[in-house]
Amino acid sequence: MPNQNQNKISLPVIKRLPRYFRLVHELKDRGINTVSSSELAALLGTTASQVRQDFNCFGGFGQQGVGYNVDLLFRELEKLLYSGRELDTILVGTGRLGRTISGFLASEATGFRLVAAFDNAPGEIGRALGQLTVLDVATLQDFCKKHKPQVAVLCIPEQSAAELAPTLLQLGIKGFWNFSNYDLAADSPGVTVENVHLGDSISSLGFQVRNAEAPRA
Amino acid sequence: MPNQNQNKISLPVIKRLPRYFRLVHELKDRGINTVSSSELAALLGTTASQVRQDFNCFGGFGQQGVGYNVDLLFRELEKLLYSGRELDTILVGTGRLGRTISGFLASEATGFRLVAAFDNAPGEIGRALGQLTVLDVATLQDFCKKHKPQVAVLCIPEQSAAELAPTLLQLGIKGFWNFSNYDLAADSPGVTVENVHLGDSISSLGFQVRNAEAPRA
DNA sequence: TAGATTGTTAATCGATTAACAATC
DNA sequence: TAGATTGTTAATCGATTAACAATC
Numbered sequence: 001m002p003n004q005n006q007n008k009i010s011l012p013v014i015k016r017l018p019r020y021f022r023l024v025h026e027l028k029d030r031g032i033n034t035v036s037s038s039e040l041a042a043l044l045g046t047t048a049s050q051v052r053q054d055f056n057c058f059g060g061f062g063q064q065g066v067g068y069n070v071d072l073l074f075r076e077l078e079k080l081l082y083s084g085r086e087l088d089t090i091l092v093g094t095g096r097l098g099r100t101i102s103g104f105l106a107s108e109a110t111g112f113r114l115v116a117a118f119d120n121a122p123g124e125i126g127r128a129l130g131q132l133t134v135l136d137v138a139t140l141q142d143f144c145k146k147h148k149p150q151v152a153v154l155c156i157p158e159q160s161a162a163e164l165a166p167t168l169l170q171l172g173i174k175g176f177w178n179f180s181n182y183d184l185a186a187d188s189p190g191v192t193v194e195n196v197h198l199g200d201s202i203s204s205l206g207f208q209v210r211n212a213e214a215p216r217a
Numbered sequence: 218m219p220n221q222n223q224n225k226i227s228l229p230v231i232k233r234l235p236r237y238f239r240l241v242h243e244l245k246d247r248g249i250n251t252v253s254s255s256e257l258a259a260l261l262g263t264t265a266s267q268v269r270q271d272f273n274c275f276g277g278f279g280q281q282g283v284g285y286n287v288d289l290l291f292r293e294l295e296k297l298l299y300s301g302r303e304l305d306t307i308l309v310g311t312g313r314l315g316r317t318i319s320g321f322l323a324s325e326a327t328g329f330r331l332v333a334a335f336d337n338a339p340g341e342i343g344r345a346l347g348q349l350t351v352l353d354v355a356t357l358q359d360f361c362k363k364h365k366p367q368v369a370v371l372c373i374p375e376q377s378a379a380e381l382a383p384t385l386l387q388l389g390i391k392g393f394w395n396f397s398n399y400d401l402a403a404d405s406p407g408v409t410v411e412n413v414h415l416g417d418s419i420s421s422l423g424f425q426v427r428n429a430e431a432p433r434a
Numbered sequence: 435t436a437g438a439t440t441g442t443t444a445a446t447c448g449a450t451t452a453a454c455a456a457t458c
Numbered sequence: 459t460a461g462a463t464t465g466t467t468a469a470t471c472g473a474t475t476a477a478c479a480a481t482c
Contacts, residue, residue: 012473014424018417022398036439045402048439049475056441064440065482081420084427100317101415108416111423150426175426177419181239185262192425194418198318199325200235201411202394206328207231207298208409209367209392229449253463265463266451273465281464282458 009057016054019044021077028074036067082111087175089151090144091117092164094124094134097179098155105153106130112151116143120160144171151175158182226274233271236261238294245291253284299328304392306368307361308334309381311341311351314396315372322370323347329368333360337377361388368392375399 023043027035037055038048055062055073058080062068089112091102098117105114117129118137127134135143143149152173154161161182168176169188176193178184186193240260244252254272255265272279272290275297279285306329308319315334322331334346335354344351352360360366369390371378378399385393386405393410395401403410 009428010473014421015417017424018414018420019400021420038439044400045404047475049477050473052440052442053474060441062440063482064480065438067439081424087423087426096317096320100313103313104415105419109419112419151422174429175422177422183236183261187262190429192422192429194422194425196413196415196418197235198321198413200232201413202322202326202329203235203238203298204231205368205392205394205409205411206304207234209304210301211226212391212407212409227449255463264451266453267449269464269466270450277465279464280458281456282462284463 013054013057017077017081020054021074021081024070024074024077027070032070034067035070035073037062039067084111086111086113087151088113088115088147088149089153090115090140090149091129091153091155092119092137092140093155093160093180094119094127094129095155098153099129101153101155101177101179102129115147115149118143141167141171144168144173148172151177153177153179154182154184155179230271230274234294234298237271238291238298241287241291241294244287249287251284252287252290254279256284301328303328303330304368305330305332305364305366306370307332307357307366308346308370308372309336309354309357310372310377310397311336311344311346312372315370316346318370318372318394318396319346332364332366335360358384358388361385361390365389368394370394370396371399371401372396 020040023040024035036048037051040051041048044051052062055068059076061072061076089105091098091105091114094102094117098119102114102117105112114130114132116135117132118135118140119125120137124134125136150173152168152175154164154176156164158181161178161180161184165176165182165184169191174191176184176186176191178193178195179198181197181199184193184195237257240257241252253265254268257268258265261268269279272285276293278289278293306322308315308322308331311319311334315336319331319334322329331347331349333352334349335352335357336342337354341351342353367390369385369392371381371393373381375398378395378397378401382393382399382401386408391408393401393403393408395410395412396415398414398416401410401412
């Protein structure tokens with residue numbers, strides 16, 4: 001009896017979904033039919049309790065005494081993460097990072113369709129980017145009004161991101177994949193932000209390495 | 218009376234340090250001398266309580282009735298995050314993502330020194346990468362034994378990361394900046410892992426956008 | 435049936451927030 | 459001194475873990 005109560009899936013659970021999906025995908029490929037929460041927990045380095053609690057957020061489809069059907073689990077997670085219309089996506093900033101991310105989006109991301117890329121540098125505008133041609137960011141408003149993209153990928157400096165964010169919100173962007181240092185806050189209702197702060201990530205790694213306990217001699 | 222009790226800084230606090238640093242840096246540049254926890258909280262979108270709790274983890278240097286001295290705060294955060302010897306760092310995987318990350322490391326990361334880059338593709342080996350020449354990953358062991366790098370950046374496929382991780386641990390790598398889909402677990406004592414799972418990030422963004430509450434009409 | 439494992443409730447743990455005495 | 463703001467303890471909140479009855 002699936003009780004698809006999605007509004008109640010908490011953020012920590014949502015963040016774990018892709019990992020569950022990857023693991024279940026692999027089990028499926030290996031031809032495994034059934035898996036228990038404790039087996040999954042061992043593979044993930046977590047607890048069986050957490051696995052069961054998480055799976056119960058999006059519908060109880062385990063079988064007592066047996067475990068979970070891998071194929072069913074796979075289909076549920078796939079539906080949850082990747083079903084429905086592709087999300088039309090624009091890229092803002094086609095520098096080194098922007099180009100890499102656009103390649104990633106095209107080759108490895110499911111459910112997103114890159115429909116346009118923008119930059120403000122004369123040297124970038126008009127260049128090819130995969131199937132696309134880089135457009136002048138001055139034309140961004142017109143483009144969005146016409147094509148209504150839902151997701152924006154920001155690969156621009158902090159300052160530009162701060163300036164552009166309100167405009168993009170007004171143009172109806174519902175999801176931001178933000179690589180700028182600007183701390184884009186998801187304060188508008190119905191808007192989602194995924195911040196990827198590479199600088200913060202490497203800084204906190206540095207802190208931890210420097211301050212790691214010296215291994216007891 | 219600074220009570221540099223670093224071992225007690227919890228992970229959530231560590232993750233916030235770079236953000237505090239960026240903000241305090243900006244305040245300093247704007248010539249602001251003093252700031253209260255509530256002012257900081259407003260700028261960060263958090264609570265004054267959290268700011269004070271966090272700052273107290275690494276030494277109480279506020280002044281009652283006045284607030285925090287921006288310059289002192291800046292110097293403390295800088296010391297905490299970036300002081301000490303630079304961390305010798307190797308890059309494994311010089312594909313599109315690896316090259317981008319190496320550029321980022323060279324231009325925007327503080328406290329890290331990229332000392333070598335490795336790949337296994339004949340077409341990559343010998344190519345220039347900034348000041349470096351891409352080395353054959355077959356020579357990685359010898360290199361590490363000789364130069365003892367502390368940090369490894371993994372821009373390789375999941376499978377390769379899974380194979381290489383134990384070797385790197387044995388060679389004394391203390392910090393991993395992991396961009397592969399392999400879920401590198403920091404189970405060895407004194408070893409830190411920062412996972413940057415771009416695929417998971419974009420997948421969870423997709424989930425959230427698709428399942429966002431429709432704005433109440 | 436007996437054994438196993440789920441679904442789900444209860445207990446624990448840790449992080450965040452609130453409150454307030456100390457003190458500048 | 460009076461007002462403001464910290465440092466720190468206490469209360470709350472939410473996530474994780476444990477426990478166990480339901481059931482395959």
